[in-house]
Amino acid sequence: MLAIWEREKVPVGHILIEENAEAERIGFVLDGLLAMVKTLPDGRRHIIGLLTPADLFGRAFNGKSGYRIEALTDAELLTCPRTPFEELLTRSPEAERLFLLNVLDELDAAREWVMVLGSGKVVQRVASLLLILCRHKVQGAIAPRAPINLHIQLKRVDIAHLLGTSPESLSRSFKQLERDGIIAINTPYNMDVLDLCELTEAAGNALLIEDFGL
Amino acid sequence: MLAIWEREKVPVGHILIEENAEAERIGFVLDGLLAMVKTLPDGRRHIIGLLTPADLFGRAFNGKSGYRIEALTDAELLTCPRTPFEELLTRSPEAERLFLLNVLDELDAAREWVMVLGSGKVVQRVASLLLILCRHKVQGAIAPRAPINLHIQLKRVDIAHLLGTSPESLSRSFKQLERDGIIAINTPYNMDVLDLCELTEAAGNALLIEDFGL
DNA sequence: CCGATTCATTGATGCCCGTCAACGAGATGC
DNA sequence: GCATCTCGTTGACGGGCATCAATGAATCGG
Numbered sequence: 001m002l003a004i005w006e007r008e009k010v011p012v013g014h015i016l017i018e019e020n021a022e023a024e025r026i027g028f029v030l031d032g033l034l035a036m037v038k039t040l041p042d043g044r045r046h047i048i049g050l051l052t053p054a055d056l057f058g059r060a061f062n063g064k065s066g067y068r069i070e071a072l073t074d075a076e077l078l079t080c081p082r083t084p085f086e087e088l089l090t091r092s093p094e095a096e097r098l099f100l101l102n103v104l105d106e107l108d109a110a111r112e113w114v115m116v117l118g119s120g121k122v123v124q125r126v127a128s129l130l131l132i133l134c135r136h137k138v139q140g141a142i143a144p145r146a147p148i149n150l151h152i153q154l155k156r157v158d159i160a161h162l163l164g165t166s167p168e169s170l171s172r173s174f175k176q177l178e179r180d181g182i183i184a185i186n187t188p189y190n191m192d193v194l195d196l197c198e199l200t201e202a203a204g205n206a207l208l209i210e211d212f213g214l
Numbered sequence: 215m216l217a218i219w220e221r222e223k224v225p226v227g228h229i230l231i232e233e234n235a236e237a238e239r240i241g242f243v244l245d246g247l248l249a250m251v252k253t254l255p256d257g258r259r260h261i262i263g264l265l266t267p268a269d270l271f272g273r274a275f276n277g278k279s280g281y282r283i284e285a286l287t288d289a290e291l292l293t294c295p296r297t298p299f300e301e302l303l304t305r306s307p308e309a310e311r312l313f314l315l316n317v318l319d320e321l322d323a324a325r326e327w328v329m330v331l332g333s334g335k336v337v338q339r340v341a342s343l344l345l346i347l348c349r350h351k352v353q354g355a356i357a358p359r360a361p362i363n364l365h366i367q368l369k370r371v372d373i374a375h376l377l378g379t380s381p382e383s384l385s386r387s388f389k390q391l392e393r394d395g396i397i398a399i400n401t402p403y404n405m406d407v408l409d410l411c412e413l414t415e416a417a418g419n420a421l422l423i424e425d426f427g428l
Numbered sequence: 429c430c431g432a433t434t435c436a437t438t439g440a441t442g443c444c445c446g447t448c449a450a451c452g453a454g455a456t457g458c
Numbered sequence: 459g460c461a462t463c464t465c466g467t468t469g470a471c472g473g474g475c476a477t478c479a480a481t482g483a484a485t486c487g488g
Contacts, residue, residue, distance in 0.1 A: 038329055040419060048328050062318045066325070093307050100314050104276045110324035113282070114262050115252055117331040118378035122446070156466060164332035169445055171467055205254055205425060210467060335474070370436060383475055387438055404434060 004080040004088075010071050017058060017069040026058035026085045032075025033153045035162075038067045047162040049113060052136065056102050060086050073153050115163055120204045125163045126173040127203035130183065134193055147184070147192040156188065177202065218294040222231075224285050231272060231283040240272035240299045245291025247367045248378075252281045261376040263327060266350065270316050274300050287367050331378055334418045339377045340387040342416035344397065348407055361398070361406040370402065391416065 007030075009015065017023045019039060034051035048067055051057050057069050060082065089096040116128040134148050152159070160167045174191075177183045182199050184192040193199055219309075233253060235250045250264035252422065262281055265271050271283050274296065303310040330342040348362050366373070374381045388405075391397045396413050398406040407413055 001412050017388065036325070037289075040333070044333075046323050046329060046333050059318070060314060064324070066322070090311075096310060096314065097304075100310065100317065103314065103317050103321060106274070107324060108276070108280070110321060110328060111250070111262050113328050113431080114331060115260060115322060117328060118262070118376075119254070119258075119260050155364060155464095162288065162332075166446055167466075168468085172445085175467085369434095380438075380476055382438085382477080386475090389437085 004084045005078055006080060007021075007076070007078055009074070009076050012071055012074050014071045014075075015068055016071065017065050019068040020064055020066065022063070023058040023065055023082055025054070025079045026082055027077045027079030029053050029055050029057065030078055033072045034075060035070050035072050035158070036067045037070050045161060046164075047158060049110065050162070054104045056099075056106070060089065062098070072158060073196060094179050104113065122163070122165050123176055123202060124169040124204040126170065127182075127199050129159070130177075130193060131164060131196075131199060131203055134196065134199075144195075145184070147194050148196070149192050150156065150190070152189045152191065218298045219292055220294060221290070221292055223288070224258040226285055228285045228289075229282055230291075231279050231286065231416070233282040234278050234280065236277070237272040237279055237296055239293045240270070240274060240292030240296050241291045243267050243269050243271065244292055247286045248289060249284050249286050250281045251284050257376060260378075261372060264376070270313075270320070272296065274303065274313070287373060291389060297373050336377070336379050336383050336416040337387045337390055338377070340384065341391065341396075341413050343373070343377060344391075344407060345413060345417055348410065348413075349395050350411065359410075361408050362410070363406050364404070366403045366405065 009034075016025070016027075016034070019037075029051050031053055034055075034057060036048040036051070038046045038048055039048065050072075051069070058079075059065055089099055112132070114123055130150070133150050133152075137148060137150065154162070156167045160170045163170065174183070174185060174210055177199075178185050180198070180202070182193070182195050182202060183193055186192065224246075228247070230239070230241075233251075243265050245267055248269075248271060250262040250265070252260045252262055254260065264286075265283070271280055272293075301302070303313055326346070330339055330346075347364050347366070351362060351364065368376070370381045370384055374384045377384065386401060388397070391413075392399050394412070394416070396407070396409050396416060398408055400406065
C-alpha cells in the first residue's frame with residue numbers, strides 16, 4: 001500500500017521538475033529547502049515561492065508546471081509517481097481531504113506573498129520576509145522578548161529574486177534594519193531578530209503581529 | 215438537495231466577507247466583479263486578487279479570511295451557508311474533487327500574480343494585466359491579428375492598487391503603451407489591444423504568448 | 429441648468445532603488 | 459601558500475516612480 005512512496009536525497013541545485021513539463025513525481029519535503037523558479041527569456045530568474053519541510057510539491061490533475069522546482073540546499077524528500085498518487089486520491093476521500101487542506105494552505109501562502117510583493121518599499125518587504133521566517137520558527141509558541149535566531153539558507157541573490165529586488169538593495173535594507181536595532185547580522189546566513197514589534201512596524205504592518213498570538 | 219443554494223444580487227461596494235472574520239457563506243460569482251481587499255492600518259487598501267464569473271469565494275475548512283471580499287461592480291452570486299457546503303463536500307467525493315480542482319486553479323492564478331508583481335517596471339505589469347484580461351476574453355479561441363476589445367470594469371485607483379503602483383504612474387504607462395501603438399484607449403474603461411505580440415514583448419515575456427496557443 | 433463630487437490626466441519635484449563598478453572575505457584547488 | 463572563484467558589501471550615478479498639486483471631464487443631485 002505504501003510501497004509507492006520512496007525516500008530520496010537530492011543535492012543542491014538539483015532540478016526536480018523542469019519548467020513547462022508534466023510533473024512525473026509528487027512529493028513532500030522532509031528536510032532542506034526547495035524553490036519554485038521561473039526563468040525569463042532574458043535569462044533572469046525569479047523565485048515565486050519556497051518549499052519548506054512538510055510542504056507538498058508537484059502538481060496533481062492540472063497539467064504542466066509553469067515553473068521549475070529546484071533544490072536550494074541539499075534536501076531529503078518523500079516522493080511517489082504522479083499517476084498512483086492521483087489514484088490514491090480518487091480511492092481515498094481521507095487522503096483527498098488532506099491534500100485539499102494542504103492546497104488551501106498553499107493558496108493562503110501565495111496570497112500572502114502577493115500582499116508582500118505588492119506593497120511598499122524594499123525594507124518593508126525584507127521585514128515581511130523575516131517576519132514569515134520568525135513565524136515558521138516559533139510555530140505558534142509565544143515568543144518572549146528574547147531574540148529569535150534565524151538560519152537563512154538562501155544566498156543573497158536568491159532572497160533578492162524572491163523579493164523582486166537586487167542583491168545590492170537587499171544588503172542596504174539589511175544594514176538599515178541593523179542600524180535601527182531591529183536585527184543583528186552575525187553572518188550573511190545567520191541573524192537575530194531583536195525586536196519583533198519594531199520588525200512588524202518596519203514591515204508596514206502588512207503582516208499583523210496578531211499572527212503570532214502576541 | 216440543491217435547496218441550500220441561493221441566488222442573490224449585491225450592489226457595488228457591498229462587502230460580502232469582512233476581514234478577519236469567519237466566512238458565513240460560500241459562493242460562486244455569476245456576473246460582475248469581486249475583489250479580495252486587504253486594508254492596511256494606515257488606511258491604504260491593497261487588492262490581492264480579482265474574482266470573475268465562475269470563480270469561487272469564501273473559505274471552507276481553514277479558518278478566517280485574511281482579507282475582505284468586496285463587490286467592485288454590481289454583481290450576481292450563487293451562495294450557500296458555509297456549514298452545509300462543507301457537509302456537502304464531505305458527503306460527496308465528486309463535489310470535493312470539483313472544489314479541489316477549482317482551488318488548484320486559484321493557486322495557479324495567485325502564483326501568476328506573484329510573478330507579475332515581482333518582476334520589472336510598471337509598464338511591464340500593466341502589459342501583463344492586459345494580457346491576462348485578453349486571455350480571459352479569447353478563452354482559448356485563437357485570436358486573429360484583429361484588435362481585441364477590452365471592457366475594464368475597474369477604476370484606475372483599483373487597478374493601481376492591484377498592480378502595486380499609483381494611479382498617476384498607471385496613467386502614464388497606459389499612455390506609453392498607446393504611444394507605442396500597442397493599445398488604443400477609447401475611454402478609461404474601454405480599450406483595444408492592437409498587437410498581441412508587441413504587448414507580450416512589453417510585458418517582458420513574463421507571460422508567454424504560448425498561453426494563447428499562438 | 430448649474431454647483432458639487434468623483435475620477436482621469438498632466439506637470440513638477442524629490443527620492444528610492446536598479447545598475448555599474450570596485451573592493452574584501454571566504455572557500456577551493458593545484 | 460598562492461591563484462582563482464564565488465559571494466557579500468559599499469560607493470557613485472542615473473532613471474523610474476511616488477508624491478503633491480492643478481486642471482479637465484463626466485456624473486449626479488437639486
